[in-house]
Amino acid sequence: MFKRSYIKINDIINVNNNYTVCGWVHIFRKQKNIIFIDLNDGSTPECLSIVIDSVKIKDFDDIKSRVKKGSSLRVEGVVIFNESRCCNEMIAKNIIIYGEVDAAKYPISKNKMSLETIRENPHLRIRTLMISSIMRIRDTLAQATHKYFSNIGCRYVNTPILTTNDCEGAGETFTITSQYPTNKDDKPIYYGSDKKELLGRGVNLTVSGQLHGETYAAGLGDIYTFGPTFRAENSNTNKHLCEFWMIEPELSFINFKELQDLAEDYVKYCISQVIMYNEDDLYFLEKRNEDLVFRLKEIVCEDFARVTYTEVIDILNNCDKEFEQKVEWGDDLSTEHERYLAEEHFKKPTFVKDYPTKIKSFYMKTNEDENTVQATDLLVPGIGELIGGSMREEDYDKLCSRMTKTQRKELNWYLDLRRYGTTPHGGFGLGFERLVQLVTGTHNIRDVIPYPRYPKHCTF
Amino acid sequence: MFKRSYIKINDIINVNNNYTVCGWVHIFRKQKNIIFIDLNDGSTPECLSIVIDSVKIKDFDDIKSRVKKGSSLRVEGVVIFNESRCCNEMIAKNIIIYGEVDAAKYPISKNKMSLETIRENPHLRIRTLMISSIMRIRDTLAQATHKYFSNIGCRYVNTPILTTNDCEGAGETFTITSQYPTNKDDKPIYYGSDKKELLGRGVNLTVSGQLHGETYAAGLGDIYTFGPTFRAENSNTNKHLCEFWMIEPELSFINFKELQDLAEDYVKYCISQVIMYNEDDLYFLEKRNEDLVFRLKEIVCEDFARVTYTEVIDILNNCDKEFEQKVEWGDDLSTEHERYLAEEHFKKPTFVKDYPTKIKSFYMKTNEDENTVQATDLLVPGIGELIGGSMREEDYDKLCSRMTKTQRKELNWYLDLRRYGTTPHGGFGLGFERLVQLVTGTHNIRDVIPYPRYPKHCTF
Numbered sequence: 032m033f034k035r036s037y038i039k040i041n042d043i044i045n046v047n048n049n050y051t052v053c054g055w056v057h058i059f060r061k062q063k064n065i066i067f068i069d070l071n072d073g074s075t076p077e078c079l080s081i082v083i084d085s086v087k088i089k090d091f092d093d094i095k096s097r098v099k100k101g102s103s104l105r106v107e108g109v110v111i112f113n114e115s116r117c118c119n120e121m122i123a124k125n126i127i128i129y130g131e132v133d134a135a136k137y138p139i140s141k142n143k144m145s146l147e148t149i150r151e152n153p154h155l156r157i158r159t160l161m162i163s164s165i166m167r168i169r170d171t172l173a174q175a176t177h178k179y180f181s182n183i184g185c186r187y188v189n190t191p192i193l194t195t196n197d198c199e200g201a202g203e204t205f206t207i208t209s210q211y212p213t214n215k216d217d218k219p220i221y222y223g224s225d226k227k228e229l230l231g232r233g234v235n236l237t238v239s240g241q242l243h244g245e246t247y248a249a250g251l252g253d254i255y256t257f258g259p260t261f262r263a264e265n266s267n268t269n270k271h272l273c274e275f276w277m278i279e280p281e282l283s284f285i286n287f288k289e290l291q292d293l294a295e296d297y298v299k300y301c302i303s304q305v306i307m308y309n310e311d312d313l314y315f316l317e318k319r320n321e322d323l324v325f326r327l328k329e330i331v332c333e334d335f336a337r338v339t340y341t342e343v344i345d346i347l348n349n350c351d352k353e354f355e356q357k358v359e360w361g362d363d364l365s366t367e368h369e370r371y372l373a374e375e376h377f378k379k380p381t382f383v384k385d386y387p388t389k390i391k392s393f394y395m396k397t398n399e400d401e402n403t404v405q406a407t408d409l410l411v412p413g414i415g416e417l418i419g420g421s422m423r424e425e426d427y428d429k430l431c432s433r434m435t436k437t438q439r440k441e442l443n444w445y446l447d448l449r450r451y452g453t454t455p456h457g458g459f460g461l462g463f464e465r466l467v468q469l470v471t472g473t474h475n476i477r478d479v480i481p482y483p484r485y486p487k488h489c490t491f
Numbered sequence: 492m493f494k495r496s497y498i499k500i501n502d503i504i505n506v507n508n509n510y511t512v513c514g515w516v517h518i519f520r521k522q523k524n525i526i527f528i529d530l531n532d533g534s535t536p537e538c539l540s541i542v543i544d545s546v547k548i549k550d551f552d553d554i555k556s557r558v559k560k561g562s563s564l565r566v567e568g569v570v571i572f573n574e575s576r577c578c579n580e581m582i583a584k585n586i587i588i589y590g591e592v593d594a595a596k597y598p599i600s601k602n603k604m605s606l607e608t609i610r611e612n613p614h615l616r617i618r619t620l621m622i623s624s625i626m627r628i629r630d631t632l633a634q635a636t637h638k639y640f641s642n643i644g645c646r647y648v649n650t651p652i653l654t655t656n657d658c659e660g661a662g663e664t665f666t667i668t669s670q671y672p673t674n675k676d677d678k679p680i681y682y683g684s685d686k687k688e689l690l691g692r693g694v695n696l697t698v699s700g701q702l703h704g705e706t707y708a709a710g711l712g713d714i715y716t717f718g719p720t721f722r723a724e725n726s727n728t729n730k731h732l733c734e735f736w737m738i739e740p741e742l743s744f745i746n747f748k749e750l751q752d753l754a755e756d757y758v759k760y761c762i763s764q765v766i767m768y769n770e771d772d773l774y775f776l777e778k779r780n781e782d783l784v785f786r787l788k789e790i791v792c793e794d795f796a797r798v799t800y801t802e803v804i805d806i807l808n809n810c811d812k813e814f815e816q817k818v819e820w821g822d823d824l825s826t827e828h829e830r831y832l833a834e835e836h837f838k839k840p841t842f843v844k845d846y847p848t849k850i851k852s853f854y855m856k857t858n859e860d861e862n863t864v865q866a867t868d869l870l871v872p873g874i875g876e877l878i879g880g881s882m883r884e885e886d887y888d889k890l891c892s893r894m895t896k897t898q899r900k901e902l903n904w905y906l907d908l909r910r911y912g913t914t915p916h917g918g919f920g921l922g923f924e925r926l927v928q929l930v931t932g933t934h935n936i937r938d939v940i941p942y943p944r945y946p947k948h949c950t951f
Binding site: 032034035036041053056074102130137156157162170174181183184186187192193195208230231234242246251258259273284285289297444445447448449450451480481482486488489491 | 492493494495496497499501502513514515516532533534561562563565589590591592593596597598613614615616617618619622623626627629630633634637641643644646647648649650651652653654655656663665666667668689690691694696702703706707709710711712713718719721723725733734736743744745746749752753755756757885904905907908909910911912913914915940941942944946947948949950951
């Protein structure tokens with residue numbers, strides 16, 4: 032049986048017991064014969080106060096000289112409740128210092144640093160309380176995703192990362208090659224030869240697992256993916272990354288209303304799991320995000336708004352707000368329109384649905400009016416588009432008529448799904464980092480993924 | 492609330508109730524006034540028998556002409572227990588045919604096809620009972636992985652796919668570029684210029700998340716990764732892929748014994764979850780894998796063997812078996828040795844540990860004898876190496892002495908972990924597809940991942 036030789040700080044419940052804890056010094060205060068340490072072990076943003084008394088600890092002076100912010104310790108002692116400070120503390124009996132820190136060189140030695148500054152040290156920033164709270168919540172959201180879809184009978188499918196398909200051609204793709212440049216002086220190398228490439232030519236990194244996911248939904252019934260996705264776009268914004276994680280469920284035999292119910296249920300479940308499991312982290316994050324928890328609870332408790340694109344055009348053209356860009360039926364909504372709808376008009380997460388056919392992807396199911404498709408975007412206050420989904424056109428002829436000749440050739444395998452036992456089905460894609468931003472109230476997407484990749488940045 | 496308009500076949504428990512089911516025709520038998528269909532919906536390898544009686548169903552003749560293997564249906568009816576056949580069946584009241592099949596063209600229309608043949612249609616093969624059973628078990632193993640590590644307080648971390656690090660330099664990497672070839676005639680294109688590349692030069696696909704994982708374990712304490720990994724190796728075997736999924740836990744403050752306990756516990760937990768949740772699938776797979784379930788139960792119930800590399804050399808040199816390759820202390824073990832140990836000598840999963848320093852990676856922790864490292868491989872009958880793990884060298888000077896000058900420069904960030912608050916820690920990597928092979932008894936790794944990528948194969 033696997034069993035740790037120490038207890039995690041988050042698991043300490045009973046006082047007046049002996050425990051061993053391990054972790055890193057977050058804050059310390061040294062007096063002549065006593066040292067106070069706030070020890071963090073990554074299990075919670077809460078630190079355990081350690082009291083080191085020169086009477087009880089031999090090598091007190093040695094320890095005193097070596098304890099710095101960031102040094103790693105194993106401490107054995109008794110945990111008591113300190114009534115005056117109203118928190119637990121450990122009276123140390125034994126201390127081992129595993130690792131020291133040269134405070135003058137330690138890049139994150141200061142107690143208050145901006146997210147921008149610590150972003151320069153992506154390998155160390157998880158040691159800050161802010162990033163570790165965000166990453167614990169990211170973990171809870173990932174666990175919630177697996178629990179939710181598993182509970183409703185969807186199977187987790189790993190669609191390929193290396194693919195010859197670029198889905199809807201929506202974004203620039205990264206091309207891969209198994210050949211190294213032959214020298215480092217920017218000399219041209221031969222690329223793209225069938226003979227030399229290990230996997231053949233034209234292989235790129237996936238921009239979406241949807242089409243592959245559909246093939247699996249046509250056998251397993253209901254599936255979801257959760258994996259990395261790539262866009263080679265030169266976007267330097269606080270909501271775009273070149274590498275991000277996406278969740279894409281695909282369900283057979285459902286209808287458009289059920290698809291929206293699914294998306295709403297899933298988002299609410301994720302948030303409620305964080306409220307249940309990350310109380311300390313949310314409390315910590317709320318210090319710089321007023322009303323974060325209140326806003327999350329509101330999302331869980333209220334029905335999302337559902338409105339058609341056509342109604343949205345009416346709302347936008349009949350409101351008092353002056354937009355920079357006018358919008359007419361048939362136009363794409365821009366960020367200012369989407370923000371107005373979710374943040375000012377409905378003041379809650381809002382499904383916009385039944386978009387004009389011509390501004391949406393070829394695989395989306397046409398409504399009976401033939402001018403609109405059963406597509407929906409979920410717009411969320413502060414985030415913008417969190418989810419994009421649709422029913423898929425299951426009719427072979429209708430689907431073909433929406434595809435170019437090249438598409439029909441390259442996606443002949445996809446057309447097989449409509450040739451053989453086609454079914455009504457639909458799904459959506461959710462950018463996982465945007466969900467983490469929403470739940471943690473984080474402004475910049477680069478702070479919610481361990482190693483952010485964006486133009487000119489691929490650190491380590 | 493999300494709610495389906497039909498019930499999954501696997502969820503039908505009560506008989507004499509009215510239900511609606513949706514799925515695909517697996518087998519059919521047509522008589523003059525009655526049609527029997529075995530309907531599969533992907534929730535279980537078990538099909539539901541549907542009885543379509545010309546007296547009860549209008550359009551009987553139309554339906555009769557359109558039902559083929561692979562066509563998709565919605566059927567409403569009453570489920571009764573058929574005593575003579577000893578199984579449930581549904582007496583149809585209403586039928587909708589969603590999608591037909593041209594049997595002459597349908598690539599998987601035959602009832603018995605080899606795995607090799609259906610592999611040629613990776614977008615359709617999930618419709619076979621064999622592949623869908625394997626993929627449901629793959630799903631259970633993924634869910635079990637998240638449950639196991641989450642239960643013991645490890646946080647899920649998404650280490651980057653695009654990276655400038657090739658970990659141990661163990662395998663050939665795929666290089667990525669954001670530039671498309673400018674034409675399709677195999678003309679050379681300019682590659683690798685900092686100015687032209689979106690992410691800068693020297694970016695490749697990850698071969699392991701370990702080093703990045705270690706940085707996060709140094710803040711969160713205990714973490715695990717579960718993501719895609721890439722090797723640009725020209726290996727055409729039944730156990731290698733160019734793209735595969737790997738699970739890499741990394742735990743701070745543990746020791747070498749605890750690391751082996753962890754690996755053993757985790758593997759047993761995964762298998763026991765499949766035994767619990769995939770009884771039907773295992774029963775189905777056992778038809779071509781004698782004693783599959785018995786062998787899995789044995790793995791769960793017995794202690795794994797644990798033996799040092801030095802003991803292994805003794806065993807190999809003093810047994811009756813004639814090996815093609817002699818082995819002396821200091822040599823790498825080859826497949827025949829590993830197979831003999833796990834399959835003939837110990838006859839169970841076997842940890843080989845304390846390997847010679849010179850045949851293992853630079854980051855592995857040196858034992859006191861200085862000739863061996865705290866590394867372990869888990870060898871499993873029929874599979875070979877399932878897990879490779881080690882304690883990591885936490886001492887800055889010792890680690891530096893094992894690295895080349897280039898490594899020390901390129902991995903300076905990794906050395907920061909030893910400069911600032913270093914801790915004892917260790918972890919392992921498990922190739923997820925090998926675990927799926929083990930649990931499903933599947934010979935070829937290409938059949939346990941949805942879209943296998945191997946030399947010259949990157950289909951769709």
